[in-house]
Amino acid sequence: MASVSELYEARVATGRLAPDAAQRGVLPVLDRLVRDLAAAPAAAPQRNGWLSRLRGTAPGPAPAVRGLYLWGGVGRGKSMLMDLVMEAAPLAAKRRVHFHEFMQEIQAALEGVRKTGQQDAVRPVALAVAQQARLLCFDEMQVTDIADAMIVGRLFQVLFEEGVTVVTTSNRVPEELYKNGLNRQLFLPFIALLRERLEVVELASATDHRQNRDEGGGQVWFTPADTAAHDRMDALWRQETAGAPTPPLLLEVKGRQVEIPQHLGRIGRAGFWDLCGKPLGPADYLAMAEALDLLFIDSIPRLSQSNYNEAKRFVTLIDALYEAKVRLIASAADEPERLYAEGEGAFEFERTASRLREMRDAGWGRS
Numbered sequence: 227m228a229s230v231s232e233l234y235e236a237r238v239a240t241g242r243l244a245p246d247a248a249q250r251g252v253l254p255v256l257d258r259l260v261r262d263l264a265a266a267p268a269a270a271p272q273r274n275g276w277l278s279r280l281r282g283t284a285p286g287p288a289p290a291v292r293g294l295y296l297w298g299g300v301g302r303g304k305s306m307l308m309d310l311v312m313e314a315a316p317l318a319a320k321r322r323v324h325f326h327e328f329m330q331e332i333q334a335a336l337e338g339v340r341k342t343g344q345q346d347a348v349r350p351v352a353l354a355v356a357q358q359a360r361l362l363c364f365d366e367m368q369v370t371d372i373a374d375a376m377i378v379g380r381l382f383q384v385l386f387e388e389g390v391t392v393v394t395t396s397n398r399v400p401e402e403l404y405k406n407g408l409n410r411q412l413f414l415p416f417i418a419l420l421r422e423r424l425e426v427v428e429l430a431s432a433t434d435h436r437q438n439r440d441e442g443g444g445q446v447w448f449t450p451a452d453t454a455a456h457d458r459m460d461a462l463w464r465q466e467t468a469g470a471p472t473p474p475l476l477l478e479v480k481g482r483q484v485e486i487p488q489h490l491g492r493i494g495r496a497g498f499w500d501l502c503g504k505p506l507g508p509a510d511y512l513a514m515a516e517a518l519d520l521l522f523i524d525s526i527p528r529l530s531q532s533n534y535n536e537a538k539r540f541v542t543l544i545d546a547l548y549e550a551k552v553r554l555i556a557s558a559a560d561e562p563e564r565l566y567a568e569g570e571g572a573f574e575f576e577r578t579a580s581r582l583r584e585m586r587d588a589g590w591g592r593s
């Protein structure tokens with residue numbers, strides 16, 4: 227079984243990765259983690275389950291191997307390094323999931339359990355997660371939703387008790403999570419828990435590797451969003467759809483209908499306001515991302531606090547498209563980095579801008 231260092235150096239040797247001193251600096255921590263996982267007894271939560279423990283017939287699961295909280299700026303290679311941990315970890319019960327998607331899954335499961343009138347609804351949901359994975363890798367831990375903020379402490383407490391090892395990436399140091407969030411004092415124990423159970427490591431690379439990717443191929447970002455941009459979007463649209471009729475695409479999400487104004491097969495087209503000017507949420511954007519391989523977005527405006535809700539939806543939309551590797555062709559008021567230049571929310575937008583940049587690169591998207 228190769229260590230993370232070995233996997234990393236093999237990729238450097240073949241030129242797939244450029245050597246990066248800061249990334250190399252954290253490899254020992256990743257190696258330690260994988261070694262500990264290999265050495266840990268394969269605690270089977272199924273056998274040492276909570277029911278039998280309640281009955282006093284089984285000891286608790288072995289304590290979880292200390293996990294990792296890898297944080298730093300965008301494009302530094304956090305997700306890439308976490309993927310190497312996933313690859314190197316010598317166990318079958320491992321799972322990698324985007325944190326946002328994971329929390330949606332948790333909230334849906336909670337809704338189900340709450341209907342049964344359980345006192346501690348989080349516990350059975352966490353136990354079900356722990357049954358399936360001894361190593362949980364979360365990409366992009368970020369907490370902005372109060373509903374998530376109020377349950378993560380209890381959720382992770384049970385996961386750790388059940389012997390689950392957590393590895394997570396984040397743009398922020400733990401102390402900055404849910405910053406300025408409502409009822410933040412109730413969230414603080416979660417930060418303490420992360421500090422206790424995870425090794426917190428900063429990936430302070432000088433390089434944003436996303437900017438080093440090859441440019442080339444057809445233009446997919448047209449700025450400013452003037453008539454010239456619109457004409458070029460139209461030309462590309464005709465090219466993609468070969469002049470076929472493009473009726474609206476209606477998606478059924480949680481019993482509601484969500485519409486993309488034009489589509490042909492898995493190619494869709496919508497204006498910014500169609501997508502982000504209505505009270506749509508993550509589930510709607512995930513459904514769109516699932517239904518499409520290519521999305522045209524017309525006229526993305528400059529974003530700021532004055533259209534904060536639209537901007538927030540746009541961030542969620544881009545996350546969904548990015549995760550599903552949907553290709554994007556857009557006209558916009560400006561370059562991604564300058565769409566949300568300042569004010570509250572600008573920090574969160576850095577990641578979106580970086581993703582938009584990556585989505586513009588040649589070779590992006592579902593093949």
Ligand SMILES: Nc1ncnc2c1ncn2[C@@H]1O[C@H](COP(=O)(O)OP(=O)(O)O)[C@@H](O)[C@H]1O
Pocket residue numbers: 242243244245246249298299300301302303304305306307395434435436
């Ligand atoms: N050392 C490296 N050499 C070349 N490309 C890299 C290197 N590290 C990361 N990348 C690439 O750069 C992009 C950004 O890396 P990623 O892991 O997504 O960053 P982060 O999660 O920190 O935002 C990805 O496409 C990744 O494969």
Ligand SMILES: [Mg+2]
Pocket residue numbers: 304305306365366395
């Ligand atoms: Mg990442």
